[in-house]
């Protein structure tokens with residue numbers, strides 16, 4: 001049964017999610033990256049995750065060609081960096097915001113991230129407009145666990161509060 005694409009979009013706006021920046025570095029040293037919420041844990045043994053990238057984004061092809069990518073999980077303090085990587089601007093310009101290092105695969109790691117997963121591409125599954133990247137995690141960088149994660153819902157950034165949830169259920 002056909003559904004209204006507007007309803008689909010409205011429904012998805014209510015699916016709150018953690019904000020990440022997915023990055024890659026090609027052998028020639030060029031870097032690409034984009035802001036993404038379509039990221040999910042997949043397997044603990046072996047450690048794997050998945051990320052869904054629009055195949056028409058400028059970052060998709062470089063990730064597939066490089067065969068490596070990093071998922072940088074953002075904190076509230078990284079909101080400006082999330083904005084920078086969600087905009088249509090040249091890749092090199094994006095990396096002017098944020099403090100960037102690199103993981104063992106060479107993929108760019110945001111040093112202020114809550115966590116970063118440095119991955120090798122295991123498989124790419126094409127589905128609709130997107131490519132589902134299955135990544136084998138080679139290295140995990142753990143940042144400051146005391147920072148609040150950056151969340152996105154209803155078209156806006158926000159934070160997470162365990163204290164608030166506790167007040168509501170008690």
Ligand SMILES: Cc1cc2nc3c(=O)[nH]c(=O)nc-3n(C[C@H](O)[C@H](O)[C@H](O)COP(=O)(O)O)c2cc1C
Nearest residue numbers: 034035036037038052053054057058059086087152
């Ligand atoms: C909060 C948020 C979440 C996003 N999630 C995704 C996502 O999961 N996958 C995706 O392909 N694009 C996602 N986007 C859109 C890309 O960040 C955006 O299209 C970006 O400009 C693509 O950059 P590029 O063309 O340089 O790769 C998201 C944007 C925002 C603001």
